[in-house]
Amino acid sequence: xxxxxxxxxxxxxxxxxxxxxxxxxxxxxxxxxxxxxxxxxxxxxxxxxxxxxxxxxxxxxxxxxxxxxxxxxxxxxxxxxxxxxxxxxxxxxxxxxxxxxxxxxxxxxxxxxxxxxxxxxxxxxxxxxxxxxxxxxxxxxxxxxxxxxxxxxxxxxxxxxxxxxxxxxxxxxxxxxxxxxxxxxxxxxxxxxxxxxxxxxxxxxxxxxxxxxxxxxxxxxxxxxxxxxxxxxxxxxxxxxxxxxxxxxxxxxxxxxxxxxxxxxxxxxxxxxxxxxxxxxxxxxxxxxxxxxxxxxxxxxxxxxxxxxxxxxxxxxxxxxxxxxxxxxxxxxxxxxx
Amino acid sequence: xxxxxxxxxxxxxxxxxxxxxxxxxxxxxxxxxxxxxxxxxxxxxxxxxxxxxxxxxxxxxxxxxxxxxxxxxxxxxxxxxxxxxxxxxxxxxxxxxxxxxxxxxxxxxxxxxxxxxxxxxxxxxxxxxxxxxxxxxxxxxxxxxxxxxxxxxxxxxxxxxxxxxxxxxxxxxxxxxxxxxxxxxxxxxxxxxxxxxxxxxxxxxxxxxxxxxxxxxxxxxxxxxxxxxxxxxxxxxxxxxxxxxxxxxxxxxxxxxxxxxxxxxxxxxxxxxxxxxxxxxxxxxxxxxxxxxxxxxxxxxxxxxxxxxxxxxxxxxxxxxxx
Numbered sequence: 001x002x003x004x005x006x007x008x009x010x011x012x013x014x015x016x017x018x019x020x021x022x023x024x025x026x027x028x029x030x031x032x033x034x035x036x037x038x039x040x041x042x043x044x045x046x047x048x049x050x051x052x053x054x055x056x057x058x059x060x061x062x063x064x065x066x067x068x069x070x071x072x073x074x075x076x077x078x079x080x081x082x083x084x085x086x087x088x089x090x091x092x093x094x095x096x097x098x099x100x101x102x103x104x105x106x107x108x109x110x111x112x113x114x115x116x117x118x119x120x121x122x123x124x125x126x127x128x129x130x131x132x133x134x135x136x137x138x139x140x141x142x143x144x145x146x147x148x149x150x151x152x153x154x155x156x157x158x159x160x161x162x163x164x165x166x167x168x169x170x171x172x173x174x175x176x177x178x179x180x181x182x183x184x185x186x187x188x189x190x191x192x193x194x195x196x197x198x199x200x201x202x203x204x205x206x207x208x209x210x211x212x213x214x215x216x217x218x219x220x221x222x223x224x225x226x227x228x229x230x231x232x233x234x235x236x237x238x239x240x241x242x243x244x245x246x247x248x249x250x251x252x253x254x255x256x257x258x259x260x261x262x263x264x265x266x267x268x269x270x271x272x273x274x275x276x277x278x279x280x281x282x283x284x285x286x287x288x289x290x291x292x293x294x295x296x297x298x299x300x301x302x303x304x305x306x307x308x309x310x311x312x313x314x315x316x317x318x319x320x321x322x323x324x325x326x327x328x329x330x331x332x333x334x335x336x337x338x
Numbered sequence: 339x340x341x342x343x344x345x346x347x348x349x350x351x352x353x354x355x356x357x358x359x360x361x362x363x364x365x366x367x368x369x370x371x372x373x374x375x376x377x378x379x380x381x382x383x384x385x386x387x388x389x390x391x392x393x394x395x396x397x398x399x400x401x402x403x404x405x406x407x408x409x410x411x412x413x414x415x416x417x418x419x420x421x422x423x424x425x426x427x428x429x430x431x432x433x434x435x436x437x438x439x440x441x442x443x444x445x446x447x448x449x450x451x452x453x454x455x456x457x458x459x460x461x462x463x464x465x466x467x468x469x470x471x472x473x474x475x476x477x478x479x480x481x482x483x484x485x486x487x488x489x490x491x492x493x494x495x496x497x498x499x500x501x502x503x504x505x506x507x508x509x510x511x512x513x514x515x516x517x518x519x520x521x522x523x524x525x526x527x528x529x530x531x532x533x534x535x536x537x538x539x540x541x542x543x544x545x546x547x548x549x550x551x552x553x554x555x556x557x558x559x560x561x562x563x564x565x566x567x568x569x570x571x572x573x574x575x576x577x578x579x580x581x582x583x584x585x586x587x588x589x590x591x592x593x594x595x596x597x598x599x600x601x602x603x604x605x606x607x608x609x610x611x612x613x614x615x616x617x618x619x620x621x622x623x624x625x626x627x628x629x630x631x632x633x634x635x636x637x638x639x640x641x642x643x644x645x646x647x648x649x650x651x652x653x654x655x656x657x658x659x660x661x
Contacts, residue, residue, distance in 0.1 A: 035473065061472070061473055062473070064469075066500065067496070067499055067500060067503060069496035069499065069500060071459075071462060071492060071493050072462040072465060072493065072496035072497050072499075072500045073462075074462070075459065075461070075462020075463045075465065075466060075493065075496075075497070076462055076463075076465045076466035076469055076500065077466060078462075078463050078466055079451070079462070079463040079464060079465060079466020079467040079468075079469070080466040080467070080469055080470040080473075081466070082446050082451065082463075082466070082467060082470075083446070083467060083470045083471075084470070085470050085473070087466075102459055102493075103459065103462060103493075106454045106456055106459065107454055107456075107459055107462075107463065110438075110454065112657055112658070112659070112660055113437050113438070113657050113658055114434050114437050114438040114442045114443050114452065114454075115433065115434065115437075115443050115444060115445075115452070115657075116432070116433060116434045116435030116436075116437050116443060116657060117435065117656060117657030117660075118433075118445070118446075119444070119446055120660040121660075122660075151658045151659075152658050152659065154659070175660035175661075176659050176660050252659075
């Protein structure tokens with residue numbers, strides 16, 4: 001890697017953005033079947049500079065600048081995956097994946113099934129997503145639930161540099177289509193340690209970020225950070241201990257970890273930045289109601305963006321709708337009172 | 339025919355494929371009338387010269403991305419008739435093990451990609467296959483099929499442009515059978531033919547009479563040679579006509595009887611037979627022999643499909659993910 005890049009785990013903390021870049025770099029070095037494609041990812045280094053330096057090192061064929069053709073980009077990844085490649089698509093903004101919806105949900109997602117299990121589709125679609133960056137309606141969306149609803153796809157949403165790197169490396173080595181939702185708001189804001197070239201974070205495994213015996217809070221992506229702040233604040237102020245679970249992978253979901261925590265605490269709060277109805281939280285609430293109804297001592301509480309478009313542009317509007325630490329503290333306080 | 343250099347045996351082989359494709363589809367129509375098939379059967383009867391003419395002579399490693407009416411392409415590229423029949427029957431020995439219908443499954447080991455019902459969405463995938471060959475410096479080609487109906491779907495535009503920009507070894511084969519389900523060509527296009535669009539992408543577009551096997555084959559071979567040499571894609575528009583409705587339930591009342599009679603007179607099979615007769619490669623006895631051989635293969639395929647077990651219900655839960 002270029003000298004300006006932190007040289008792996010030993011070098012200490014890196015940004016979330018740098019963690020993603022390291023994962024791409026290391027996997028491309030390790031496996032010639034891995035290549036990247038997307039809009040402006042080559043010479044320019046990507047809209048967020050995540051692929052910066054890859055073009056110079058790996059060449060224009062493995063860091064492919066494409067026309068603005070999202071559907072075709074995903075189709076190309078699917079085609080190449082059929083003959084042994086492991087393509088990594090960059091959607092310039094996750095919002096744009098709606099332009100490729102058919103290629104994702106009908107072409108890639110169903111391929112193994114309709115081939116009777118005789119074909120794998122190893123590809124990754126990186127989707128810079130998330131609000132809180134004054135991006136307006138088409139540069140802020142969090143469309144993960146659409147894809148969680150579609151069997152055949154894996155969906156991940158890392159919250160930390162460590163997971164961003166380890167999950168992306170695991171996603172690239174996975175034999176299924178994986179949608180990787182990286183939160184734009186974390187790119188340069190969050191720093192932390194990362195694993196080395198051989199460290200993977202397995203898909204489908206949640207992490208308990210903070211143990212607690214009174215409440216369970218399930219979240220993922222950028223919301224992990226305000227959730228942890230809220231848990232700390234509540235513990236300090238009220239002595240209420242909240243267990244915070246970062247799902248990390250949304251499909252397949254680590255239901256066991258959530259279930260075990262709810263059985264312990266008997267109270268569940270779900271936090272996500274995406275809008276409410278049929279969001280990931282709805283599924284968590286439903287399966288907990290099915291599996292742990294007798295364990296619950298209170299209503300399941302959700303803190304989400306209401307059912308409005310993500311995200312209104314003016315700061316007062318955006319701040320009004322997005323979940324934040326205060327809103328989470330309020331919900332946890334209410335839940336603790338049950 | 340000039341430039342083809344097909345041996346007598348190859349010509350006979352192509353004739354066999356034409357006849358097998360036709361007989362297979364006629365049998366499907368019969369089985370459907372007898373109520374023995376489920377779902378949609380999308381007949382390609384009348385269009386076989388396109389699939390046989392383009393697929394014949396490809397390498398095993400070359401890929402085809404056929405559409406729902408290209409059953410013959412699966413046969414020529416190497417799918418056993420019994421397996422294909424089991425696929426149509428929804429049995430466990432089909433390509434899809436009963437998971438999906440008709441021609442949605444493929445076989446990568448044979449170089450066949452099976453598309454979804456979103457016609458035209460196979461073209462971006464074809465670009466990916468061809469891009470993979472380019473990355474590996476292999477001179478394999480990809481043949482991607484679409485109807486004139488699908489030509490107006492956005493993926494087709496995106497794929498043609500992508501293929502041109504990257505000079506991919508891709509041959510786009512447009513089967514223009516004049517009707518997209520019920521919609522006639524004139525209602526979907528303000529241009530006289532699809533092939534002219536190639537110019538806008540920066541590669542050659544060729545218009546060919548799709549019911550002439552050898553003409554289709556020659557044009558395809560030229561495009562394939564160009565592609566293998568790294569000279570980029572070609573669009574071949576094959577003008578043809580489907581004899582049956584969009585699927586077997588469709589009586590196709592939207593087109594005239596005269597039209598059908600006219601196009602049935604342009605049946606690609608007798609045309610090719612006349613050519614073989616002139617070359618002294620076939621006579622009445624030879625024709626009967628091919629008929630018997632083809633019918634025997636179809637009988638065996640049906641027997642295989644009927645004997646193939648139904649999948650067990652819980653198999654519906656398999657193959658969603660690779661582990």
